[in-house]
Amino acid sequence: MGLSVVGQAVGLFAVTNVDDILILSLFFARGAGRRGSARRIVAGQYLGFAGILAVAVAAAFGASFLPDSVVPYLGLLPLALGLKAAWQAWRHRGESEGERAxxxxxxxxxxxxxFANGGDNIGVYVPVFVTAGLGGMSVYAVVFLVLVAVWCFAGRYFATRPVIAKVLSRWGHVLLPLVLVALGMFILIEGGAFGL
Structure with a gap:
């Protein structure tokens, strides 16, 4: 069971979290040059993913913290954060990156x-966890937590490549709100929230 489960866990994580690399890159670009921001981003990524994992594990054991009808409304989180970031970008328009507070x-x-972006992850992880049993679920959880660090490294790596860093430095304050609002809208529409 060991190696094949690890391989399956790696594949499952990669497929369900590929969009996180873009979001992480935008967060790392936004925090570039600010003391402690990399630690806050990594801590936030782990905290959010731990929430996804906790809900998926609990659901695999039969508990349901989030009724299916509530999951689409998680899109309100990135939507609100995107609108807040857009407001801040608009308020600080015309300022250089260094002047932004x-x-x-x-x-x-x-x-x-x-966490909000992980609603689909939960839906995929639960049936996998149920069939994997306790031992397999433990392997998945450990592999996923290791891969969160890899994803954070990849996001930071992309955000610091000269060509990408230049684009993100110039346009990141616009791209992050757009990506967050789009993500929020996608989650809301895909889940049929508010009858969409």
């Missing part, structure tokens, strides 16, 4: 986006 992303902001 932001201290980089907050732990709970990153965690909220990660």
């Amino acid at each position: 932001e201290g980089g992303p907050a732990v709970l902001e990153v965690a909220a986006v990660t």
